[in-house]
Amino acid sequence: MRRDDAPVRDGRRPARPGHARVLTAMMIVLLAVYTGGLLLGDQETFDPLLDGWLCILTELSAVALCISAAVRTRFAQRQVLLAAGAVIAYAAGDAYYAASLHGEVALSYASWADVGYFAFYPFMLGAVAVVVVRKLKDLIWPLMLDSIVGALAAASLMALVLAPVLRIGSSGGTTFEAVIAVAYPLLDLLLITAVGGVLASRGLDIGPRWPLLVSGLIVFSAADVAYALGMQEYAVGSVIDAGWVAGIAAIAAWTDGAASTGRGSRHRSRGIPELAAPLVSTASALAVLVIGCQLRIPLLAVVFAASTLALAAVPLAFRNRMLVTLARTDELTGLPNRRALLTDVPERLGTGQPGALFLLDLDRFKHVNDALGHDVGDALLVQVGRRFRRQLRPQDMLARLGGDEFAVFLQGVTEQDAVATARRLGAALSDPVQVGTAALQAGASIGIALTPQQGTDMSLLMRKADIAMFRAKSARTGHHVYDATDDDDGELRLRTVQELRIALAEDQFEMHYQPKVRLGDREVTGVEALVRWNHPTRGQLPPTAFLSLAEEAGLMPALSSLVLRRAVRRVARWRAAGLDISVAVNMSGSCILPGLPHEILALLEQFDVPPSCLMLEITEDVLMSTPTGTADILAAVRAAGIQIAIDDFGTGYSSLAYLRDLPVDELKLDRSFIIAMGDDDRAHGLVGSIIDLAHSLGLRVVAEGVDDERTAEELRARGCDFGQGFHLAVPLPAREVGPWLGGHTVGAGRG
The missing domain is CATH 3.30.70.270 (Reverse transcriptase/Diguanylate cyclase domain)
Structure with a gap:
């Protein structure tokens, strides 16, 4: 009796029904009884029950287990169907062989049983191919080449081992039988090589029972080798038969396990390192050639070994091409890099x-x-x-x-x-x-x-x-x-962006704070945080020199986070010194992100600063460009107790509807309106109208650019709440704000 197995895996029903367990147990018991009988019985006497029917019954239990697996998958899994076909073909061959004995201890000629034995191999190779085609369509040819290289290397070793059989076939009249006897071990090794290639390939999984499958293949191959070397003395009922039957049982058990694996299973079975198969193959071929230099070996062994080394270079070419492609391809998009x-x-x-x-x-x-x-x-x-x-x-x-x-x-x-x-x-x-x-x-x-x-x-x-x-x-x-004119400041802009990245990494920024004064009683109610860049070669740069570049380069969120942290930390120090004062921080549209409320609250908690001590200043063009998303984020910020102001009001796309609907506490009139008040009655009237409008909506008004006493008095007369400008206070470095506030009245409360 004869033949062996191979692997594969596909998704199945997760549950394994009771009849499958019964069939498995029956197969194991029959195999144990059969093997024990062969080991303990008289191998020189043919026993129809032990050597014939018990063998067939064991294989029929394996067939039943495979059919059960196919039915369980509703005949939808090709690898289960192919593996079941392999077991059935082999069992049919054995049944024909047993029926053809007619009391003889063995057949002395090739028979129709060999058709079933040989049919076993394409079925099993097909089961392996199903896994490869399904999972690694782009790597079929490299994997096939690896398998062929392994098979040729194994064939060279087998030709060396089976040299006596080849000599018998070349000197006598049993050439056909010798070729068949040698073909089986070679096909076994082809299957083992294919299974090894699958186990060593990334992304392939032949099921949780692959060790059982590989072990069965090895035992099966050993039985075929033993048969080929001793086929003249072979008789049914020898221990060799147990190896073949054990191999069939192993394949059936593996098939049952593959059918029981859920389709959605993420189980991975990596058995051997990825490069183990080609390394072992080339080393084996080299060993055969080295032996051939010292001893006389069959020409077929030399041909197989030489073919192994020749084909081993082909997968290397594939891998080299793949490496070149990967080196030139963006991994994420698949585009050239x-x-x-x-x-x-x-x-x-x-x-x-x-x-x-x-x-x-x-x-x-x-x-x-x-x-x-x-x-x-x-x-x-x-x-x-x-x-x-x-x-x-x-x-x-x-x-x-x-x-x-x-x-x-x-x-x-x-x-x-x-x-x-x-x-x-x-x-x-x-x-x-x-x-x-x-x-x-x-x-x-x-x-x-x-x-x-x-x-x-x-x-x-x-x-x-x-x-x-x-x-x-x-x-x-x-x-x-x-255009050629773009080079006027293009290089400077690019260099400045790079220097900005370095400045953020090295913390080259300094905070200044400009006080905000209540015009009615000249009390200081808060300060506005203004960032300065201490450039290593160009000196201290104002915000106008780098903020637009930071926005273009996508650096504004990082810069705003830095300013926000510095401002909150400074407020904490002032409060510890007894100064109850708030700070306003400018936020660009690129910084109004869903995570902003959490970031701010975490900072306030870290430095133990009340939310009422922080105000965010947003320009109205930001509010107009993304009204829905921005409004939701600002509403969450304001709900936490943080104040919101519209900065540079009047310079963007103003809308009374947004003033009504957005969560705003304060309007900051742009300095262009304030400067124009000096000699333009219409500007004077417009400022007054904006102040009245803001008050009607429950908003405070801050005038920017208050640079003289006359302007301050006119604004106070118009009902403006607060003012900022050089006449009231210039922006001060952080270390000077405390002493300056010590000489002025600091008003408690919001604003």
Whole structure:
């Protein structure tokens, strides 16, 4: 009797019914009785019951177990069906073999039983292939090559071991029988190699019973080798038969286990290291060739060993190609990466054809990451890449440089063509991007550098496209074509952005505070936090010199967090010194994120500062640009007791509806209105009307730019609540605020 098994796994019903357990127990008992009988019985005398029917009954129990597994999966799992077919084919071959004996101890010729034995192997190899095709479609050929290399190496060893059988076949009249006898161990090794390849491959799982399967295959292979070496003396009822039957039982048990594994199971069975199979294969082939240099071995063994080494180089070529592809591909989006861009575009530049290099930066992408998490940000990048790709020609190159930066190279286009493409790319993001349950509105700023007009050097084009991208972002035009005048301050802007990143890392910022005075009694009720940058070479820079660049570069949330922490910590120190005073912190729209209320409350709790001592100043254009989301966040902030002010009121898109609906405590009149009051009666009347309007809505009014006593008195007469300006108090370094307040009246209360 004969043959062996192989592996695979697919999802199944999670529960294992009782009849499957009964069949398994019956198979194990029959196998134990059969094996014990062979070991203890008289192997020289044929016993029909022990050597024939008990063997067939054991295999029939294995067939029943496999059929039970197929029925349990409703014949929907191909690997179970194929494995069951293998067991049935082998059992049928054994049954025919037993029926053909007619009292003989063994058949001395090849028979129809061998058809069933040989059919076992394609069924089992098919069961293994199902796993590979289902899970690793892109890696079928590399995995097949690994398996073939392993099979050839095993064949070379087997040819060496079975040399006596080959000599018998070449010298006598039993060539056909010898070939069949040798074929079985070779096919066994092919199966073992295939199973080993699956076990060593990432992402493949042949089920929880793979050790049982592998053990059965090894025992089965050993039985075939023993048969081939001693086929002249083989008789039914020898211990060799137990090896074959045990192998079939192992396959049936594995098939039953695969059918009992739930379809949704995440079980992983990694048996051996990934490179173990090819390393063992090549080492075995080398060993055969070394032995062949010292001893006379069959030519077939040498051919198999040489073929092993030749084919072993093919998977290496696949792996090398894969490594090259991975090195040039962005892992997240699947687009070419920076390395691919810097490698391919210079070759295209060398053709002399006109072209355009785009650098694209997503607007406010950092806010998505901060508010919704990096998983959502990654999903957004993937969809944005797909939208961009659909707007380009097949020959155009689209690459992701990292973060939220993309690059495009167009060959053979004019400036008009490049601008038209940039508009299409911008329009591709006009519709919201759906990521899970979130609908995200994305936008992009595109910088365009043309070749050969603006150079043919890749680094030069990258720099010019980068400058153009900053122009597009600052002007909010969507795209900008590089112009020679852009270099006037382009390099300075780029250098300043880089220095800003360093400044944040090295904490080069200093806080100044400008007092806010109640105009009615000149009491100081609060201060406004103003940030200064102590630049290492350019000295102390005011906010106007770097805040717009910080906003463009996506650094404003980090800078605002720094200012907020410094301001709250300073208020805590003033309160400890007996000064009951509030602080106002300016917040840009990029900082109004869902996590802002939690961040602020955590700071207040950390430094033991009451919420009433903090005010957030928001410009009204921020409120108008994202009214719903911003209003919800500010409502949560205000509900916690933190005050809200509209800064620079009157300079944006004012709306009385927003003044009514938004959670606001205070309006800050822009200094342009206050300065115009001196010689413009209409401006004077407008300021008075705004003050009356604010009071009717229950809002306080703060006038900025109070630079002389006359203006202060006019504002007080108009009913303005508070004032800020050089006449009342200049911005002071943090260390000077305490002494200054000590010489002035500090009023308690809000404001």
